[in-house]
Amino acid sequence: EFGETRRGWLGVRIQDLTDDLAEGFGLDSTEGALVNSVQEGPAKEGGMLDGDIIVNFDGKPVADTRGLVRSVANSPVGESVRVIVLREGKSMTLKVILGRREDAEKAVQTSAEEPEKAPALVTKDVLGLTLSALTDELREQLGLDAEQEGLVVTDVDDTAEAYEKGLRAGDLITEAGQEKITSIEDLDTRLAEVKDAGRKSLLLLVRRDGDPRFVALSLAE
Incomplete structure (x- = not known):
């Protein structure tokens, strides 16, 4: 028609x-x-x-x-x-x-937001992942836009569940436990909340080259 x-x-x-x-x-x-x-x-x-x-x-x-x-x-x-x-x-x-x-x-979408000052470099090893807060240097290395927030995976234990489920260095984790995270402190809070709720796994929203996917990692020690 x-x-x-x-x-x-x-x-x-x-x-x-x-x-x-x-x-x-x-x-x-x-x-x-x-x-x-x-x-x-x-x-x-x-x-x-x-x-x-x-x-x-x-x-x-x-x-x-x-x-x-x-x-x-x-x-x-x-x-x-x-x-x-x-x-x-x-x-x-x-x-x-x-x-x-x-x-x-x-359609082509563009963004012209002003970059925010990145937090000081802080790292944490958790669930087989080494995570770092975003810095301007990391944004540049990974080609991330100024408005993107989250924690960067800087290393993955190749014997861990995270590696088996496809997480790799350079991935950006933007949510944990269905809440946005921008710092190591945010992640610690989400971890405590899901454990207190009796969950067996932590839901992460992971972005690679802009493409998002959810991944669940077991909290079993």
Whole structure:
């Protein structure tokens, strides 16, 4: 009808839930699509957040990322759809007006924020990772934008679970326990909170070359 492709677009990056990720989120099932990044677009305007787990899209259960991608792509552009997500263990229904993927793929986003002064270098060894607070020097070495915050992985014990799950030096950890972290102190606080809550693992949001993914690391000594 339009003489061109008009695929629906939600504006999120997603990943499948594994058993350990499900445990980290306090879930009994791995069904759904885990949102690891909400971009500027329909989902953000509809109130979706990083860490939401999409379990139903437009009345259809979401088993995994493949099913969600297919459902979104086959939905009409401009249509308002109900999206059910799990957030902190509770079910929420969001209304999202789907955008057009082709328009999103052409969009170029820029940022002109002023850089903030980086904290003093502080390192910590935890869960097989050597972590460092961000400095201007590290930002330059890793090609990170001034507005990016988190802890940098400077080394990984190759016998640790973190190495097995793909973490490497140069990765940027921006969240721990579903809370943003900008310092070693933030990480220590998140670790204490998840241990006090009886969790068996710590959820980390890890970015490499700008691409995010959630990783769950066991807290077992």
